Amino acid sequence: MSAPGPGPQSGGPARAEPVELSFLDPDGRRCHTWARFGSDAGPSARGLPRTRNALLNERVRCVQVRIADPGAPGAAEAARAALDTEAAAALRLHHALGSPGAARPFPAVIGYELDVAEPFVLYRPPRGRTTEKLHGLPSTHLRIIERDLVDAVGLLAELGLVHHGITPATVRWDGSEIQLWGLDAVTHTGRPRAPRGPAPYAPPEVRGGIGRSDPRDALWSAAQVMYRLVTGRAGDPDRAPADLADHRSLAHTMGPSFAPRASDRPAPAALLGLLAPDRAPAATRLAGDGLTAHRAAFDRALALKRSAGAAPPGGAVGHGVGGPEPEQATDAAPGEVLCPYCLELIRFDPAALYTPDAVQELQPYDLGAQRSPRLLADELRGAFQLCQGNAGVPPHHIPVPYLTNGRPLTVAMIGQSNTGKSHLLTQMIAEIADDRLKPYGVSWQSVNPEQHASFLNNRVVPLRDGRVLAHTAGLGHSESARFVESLLITDARGRIRPLAFFDLAGEDLLRTDALLRFLLGIDALVFVVDPTLAMPLAQLDDIRTALGQHVNRDGDPAFATALDRIPRTGPYLTVPSAVVVAKADLLRSEPPVDRWLSEPGHTPLSRRRIHEESRDVYALLERHAGKAWLRPFDTALHCTLHVASATGGRQEDSRYPRGVRAQRVLEPLLSLLAMHGIVELADGGPGEEVDG
Secondary structure, three states, rough: OOOOOOOOOOOOOOOOOOEEEEEEEEOOOOEEEEEEEOOOOOOOOOOOEEEEEEEEEOEEEEEEEEEEOOOHHHHHHHHHHHHHHHHHHHEEEEEHHOOHHHHHHOEEEEEEOOOOOOOEEOOOOOOOOHHHOOOOOHHHHHHHHHHHHHHHHHHHHOOOOOOOOOOOOOOEEEEOOEEEEEEEHHEEEOEEEOOOOOOOOOOOHHHOOEEEOOHHHHHHHHHHHHHHHHHHOOOOOOOOOOOHHOOHHHHHHHHHOOOOOHOOOOOOHHHHHHHOOOOOOOHHHOOOOOOOOHHHHHHHHHHHHHHHHOOOOOOOOHHHHHHHOOOOHHHHHOOOEOOOOOOOEEEEHHHHHHHHHHOOEEEOOOOHHOOOOOHHHHHOOOOEEOOOOOOOOOEEEEHHHHHOOOOOOOEEEEEEOOOOHHHHHHHHHHHHOOOHHHHHHEEEEOOHHHHHHHHHHHHHHHHHHHOOOOOOOOOOOOOOOOOEEEEEOOOOOOOOEEEEEOOOOOHHHOOOOOOHHHHHHOOOEEEEHHHHHOOHHHHHHHHHHHHHHOOOOOOOOOHHHHHOOOOOOOOOOOOEEEEEEHHHHHOOOOOHHHHHHHHOOOOOOOOHHHHHHHHHHHHHHHHOOHHHHHHHHHHHHOOOOEEEEEOOOEEEEEEEEEEEOOOOOOOHHHHHHHHHHOOOOOOOOOOOOOOO
């Protein structure tokens, strides 16, 4: 846990030689200055946040909390995640409470820089002394500390946050006000509790990692801090102190907060009403995130879709959400599937089979030459069937398992060049290969083992090794689109379906010739939004400058081309779709991205959570990007919205120097699989559904 500065002179000037320092201010503007740094204080273990005093431009005193010498990859990832949490909480409080003077219960953030070798957050110097060094305070002071601690807990609760690090070391007192530090221990309400914190200040449920985070967790911690201030000793780690009744004022106000279970403690707002009945509710003292009106716009758009045939409130996710199966499924006779390339119906033909030879040239395959059923099945897994094509598409070959395992499901990645489509798709498939669909009852197998191995070796392995993938090559005018990877997925009911992915170069997605004809038979669409192109946020200016990019208020032209190419039978497109704000690590301190991107990996997906994320992302895009970037949602009857990061950080010199960390890359695909009835998602809450 980060501690504010070395000793009582925290924030004092350091006399080291000045160095250049660059960082973003709380509004995302780039600042350049000179800084002098003192020596480190706090934990010296590798990977833990360290603090040191700093002097900016020879006049501004501050404290820097930073990650230095992160150590092993696992420790580095945990350390960076902790600092990301701290920065997001500090910025959220800054914007919600207004000016630094209004943010008195919390550290006042000056700036931050998270995408460097030693990421850091800068704060104004802490006030007062930590309460671990205080005892024997007058009762008037104790009542103020008690009131302000509960108020701080209530302010965080109103923002959907819980502080799991309230201890005498993180609570400071300057004689008139408290200041609550340790923001790296802040989490979101409703997250699974992670075991953390020292006894007795961390409540039993938090120390044990039991249940989900609750704002009342922090009331236990506040009560324990108050008990130490009153008595000079630590309380009972599992229940109310045995002598609590001897301290009548504390027992009257904080007694219920010593309940071992959060559900038995009062709400922070109710307790503040007892301690400070004249203080305005927390909600009236906080600025909103600016998205309320835009969330209401999402609700209205969803209501229009429901009136047009989307699943009614409470309807099941699956076919009820995804709509009827695409029309070509009803045209196919038993055993026939739609060729994903030429869109002609094709069935398994033993006389048209080919297998690759030693140099990967396809040679005719005699089905009757193999007498062993086991070996025959294995050889057919690597075989291809010739499809004669049509006037627009020359003859081509289809993997045999694609033709013999039920109706295929084809997915197209849509977005202009450099939006991160290929990195996102690569991590999606890597997650499938890691069995991340298993909790949803879905298993997988490659359609063609050799092609799958090639995909892993050429895309997954390099990316996970920290290398930037090459741009997807464009196709010539005589070439046709091909899927880049295909898998056989088996759902919880034992149904097998091929799952194939198309990933074309951005320039090819702008073509209006026969190349995009494959979209006429596509089953699902993933629209990839690059925030640097969509959102004029100040914190993205550096990246735009480096890449020579500009914000495009007219949206992604590849979206328009694809949406205009696919036929529709009514006011909405019925192909299930997902909009993904990719490279979301660039926005990881921006609400509501901070909420979703910081979720623990592989948090179970539910219809309620998809609905809430879609609502948040719609609001984010409508506010910052404009309606043009929401055209896929407005066009598709069934469309969800997501945030994801394929890499977790920025590239430098064609590498990701701090490693690669995929975040929420599988959620868009899970949503599409749910719309097609392949996975079943829990409701996640009464009367809530995802059908948008």
